[in-house]
Amino acid sequence: MTASEPGDAALVARVLEEDAEAFRALVDRYYAACARYASRMLGHRQDAEDALQETFIRVHRGLGAYDERQTFRAWLYRILVNECRSLARRRVRRDRWLLHDAGAAERRPAPSGERDADLRDALQRALDDIEPLLREAFLLKYGEGLEYAEIAALTGTSVSALKMRVKRARDAMRPGLEARLEE
Amino acid sequence: MKEGRLAARVAAAYRRAAPLDPGARRRLDSELNRMPRPRRRRRAFRWFGDPWSLSPAIGLAGLAALLLLGVAIGRLVPGSHEPARLAPPLVGEATHPVEFVLVAPRASHVALVGDFNGWDPRATPMARRGGGGTWTARVTLPPGRHVYSYIVDGAEWVSDPLVPLAPANEFGVRNSVVLVAEARSS
Numbered sequence: 091m092t093a094s095e096p097g098d099a100a101l102v103a104r105v106l107e108e109d110a111e112a113f114r115a116l117v118d119r120y121y122a123a124c125a126r127y128a129s130r131m132l133g134h135r136q137d138a139e140d141a142l143q144e145t146f147i148r149v150h151r152g153l154g155a156y157d158e159r160q161t162f163r164a165w166l167y168r169i170l171v172n173e174c175r176s177l178a179r180r181r182v183r184r185d186r187w188l189l190h191d192a193g194a195a196e197r198r199p200a201p202s203g204e205r206d207a208d209l210r211d212a213l214q215r216a217l218d219d220i221e222p223l224l225r226e227a228f229l230l231k232y233g234e235g236l237e238y239a240e241i242a243a244l245t246g247t248s249v250s251a252l253k254m255r256v257k258r259a260r261d262a263m264r265p266g267l268e269a270r271l272e273e
Numbered sequence: 274m275k276e277g278r279l280a281a282r283v284a285a286a287y288r289r290a291a292p293l294d295p296g297a298r299r300r301l302d303s304e305l306n307r308m309p310r311p312r313r314r315r316r317a318f319r320w321f322g323d324p325w326s327l328s329p330a331i332g333l334a335g336l337a338a339l340l341l342l343g344v345a346i347g348r349l350v351p352g353s354h355e356p357a358r359l360a361p362p363l364v365g366e367a368t369h370p371v372e373f374v375l376v377a378p379r380a381s382h383v384a385l386v387g388d389f390n391g392w393d394p395r396a397t398p399m400a401r402r403g404g405g406g407t408w409t410a411r412v413t414l415p416p417g418r419h420v421y422s423y424i425v426d427g428a429e430w431v432s433d434p435l436v437p438l439a440p441a442n443e444f445g446v447r448n449s450v451v452l453v454a455e456a457r458s459s
Binding site: 105106108110113121125126129130135139143146150151152153172176179209263267 | 284
């Protein structure tokens, strides 16, 4: 966002004055970041798309009740995090029945020479191997750059517990990632 | 490798996440175009949609008032000795549906989710009983142990305080448990 662009609060006010373009501008501003979080959190492209679709529809539907005392970004991430949690729960149930790894296509090793894709793949594998709560805290902190206080507000978890989760995530991911990065 | 360098490489890789299908954005825009435009709710009623917007003091006072009101109704109304908040039966018959009941007078929508419906919020919407604040759903369950929760207004996951809770799941959430017994042959 540049200095000339309206802030989130101004865009929300315009949406509530029935300016449809203002909501499109909010989606433009946050779609890529939300897509990144959902993809990494769920490790599955179709689930990430579903989570995004449902998140922005809920935001649109609930904007009339949005409380300006919390930032729009924090409110949006709270809905996104809840949606990813719901999808993950449903996926556990679904995969138990289907007995196949629906995320395998997205996590297959990249062809040699595609260094960026290889690194992305290594990161996703490391993320997939840690507990969902650790992954969630790590992605919100290091992926999206949220402050611990913001993450605490949107997940309902204490700051000290979040710091511990992020540390545990780092410790669990470091050996595999270091080996890959040293290659 | 130094921790700072590792973090920087990880952050860079994270930001180069594989993009989603461009069609997903088009589908979202199309869906949003079909939806009615959002309108600001009157501030006095904003807490209906977001009870967390209340200050903790007002919230606690409101909760205490509701509890007192429930106790008063239970004592004063003849024949009204059932708790205001009904628990689903802990043990039922496989051949009979289990009724889930939640008192949520401020809710505009309540869904029942559990391992029996794939945790799908759209699968089992609850019905408002008699236009009041009591929401019900009847589900036929196979014998065994089932874990469930309620979703109020599409966002708040509410466990049932009057029934046993399952151990925390992978997200640290404790859902409620209902046990359905094997049907006895007569």
